[in-house]
Amino acid sequence: MDLGLKGKTALITAASKGIGKAVAESLAAEGCEIAICSRTKDDLISAANEIKEKYKTEPFWCVCDLNKEKDIELAVEVVNKQFGKIDILVNNCGGPIPGYLRDLNFKDWTSAFEQVLMSVVKFSSLIVPEMILREWGRIINITSVSVKQPIDNLMLSNSLRSGVIGFAKTLSNEVAKFNITVNNIAPGYTLTNRLYDLAVHRAKVSGISHEEILSDMSKAIPMNRLGRPEEIASAVSFLASQQASYITGNTLVIDGGFVKGL
Ligand code: NAD
Numbered sequence: 001m002d003l004g005l006k007g008k009t010a011l012i013t014a015a016s017k018g019i020g021k022a023v024a025e026s027l028a029a030e031g032c033e034i035a036i037c038s039r040t041k042d043d044l045i046s047a048a049n050e051i052k053e054k055y056k057t058e059p060f061w062c063v064c065d066l067n068k069e070k071d072i073e074l075a076v077e078v079v080n081k082q083f084g085k086i087d088i089l090v091n092n093c094g095g096p097i098p099g100y101l102r103d104l105n106f107k108d109w110t111s112a113f114e115q116v117l118m119s120v121v122k123f124s125s126l127i128v129p130e131m132i133l134r135e136w137g138r139i140i141n142i143t144s145v146s147v148k149q150p151i152d153n154l155m156l157s158n159s160l161r162s163g164v165i166g167f168a169k170t171l172s173n174e175v176a177k178f179n180i181t182v183n184n185i186a187p188g189y190t191l192t193n194r195l196y197d198l199a200v201h202r203a204k205v206s207g208i209s210h211e212e213i214l215s216d217m218s219k220a221i222p223m224n225r226l227g228r229p230e231e232i233a234s235a236v237s238f239l240a241s242q243q244a245s246y247i248t249g250n251t252l253v254i255d256g257g258f259v260k261g262l
């Protein structure tokens with residue numbers, strides 16, 4: 001199916017690895033011009049080279065720490081300069097640190113708040129006015145199944161990602177009349193560096209190996225396996241597509257059946 005994305009421009013944040021990078025690849029495969037940003041220059045260069053090799057399109061990249069307001073402003077400025085517009089904004093972020101309430105100090109909370117919620121607010125605030133003028137836009141936020149079913153030991157993610165869902169629903173109503181859709185993806189356990197690090201952290205706390213932790217995670221999933229980043233990415237591309245023009249204010253869970261609720 002042609003998703004009608006040729007010639008569209010997409011900015012994907014936190015996209016040098018994992019789910020963000022897979023999203024960049026998926027949108028590049030659909031013919032979008034891609035801009036990726038994240039904290040580490042070397043990782044961005046290697047992601048951009050990989051995408052260029054596979055999809056014969058040269059991604060634009062810029063260093064941007066989502067915890068720094070100036071970096072966010074600069075990222076939007078340089079991407080607009082490069083492409084002249086941003087049609088699709090994919091708000092991804094680094095995962096907040098794990099921990100129970102007793103493990104976290106106020107600095108941890110502030111840092112996670114800035115990265116998880118405020119980066120979405122800031123990028124959207126800077127990009128939506130131009131989308132309104134062009135009367136077309138797609139905003140897709142990568143959150144987590146924790147917005148449907150809180151996950152033990154992920155206090156920061158469980159608490160702050162729900163704010164993103166509330167923001168997205170409110171914004172979706174505000175901009176719907178301009179053909180701008182705002183949706184969220186809620187990935188379940190997906191095999192990336194982040195998940196591997198979480199397993200290592202849990203292994204330390206529980207005294208069992210991280211291999212066992214990953215295997216236990218798979219067993220809790222009806223599909224009996226972890227997700228693949230590209231399985232999250234295809235759903236993002238669909239939500240960005242012309243065909244998804246009447247879907248807005250939604251949260252799509254992609255978890256192999258992990259969430260138990262209706
Ligand atoms: P990952 O660790 O593989 O990749 C994270 C990306 O974020 C990297 O490119 C990294 O450079 C970037 N990043 C980290 N901190 C940043 C910062 N301050 N500023 C800019 N960029 C930053 O992670 P992933 O598994 O791809 O996860 C992506 C998001 O999806 C995370 O928020 C994670 O919590 C969430 N998520 C992941 C899973 C999973 O199982 N992998 C499940 C649910 C939700």
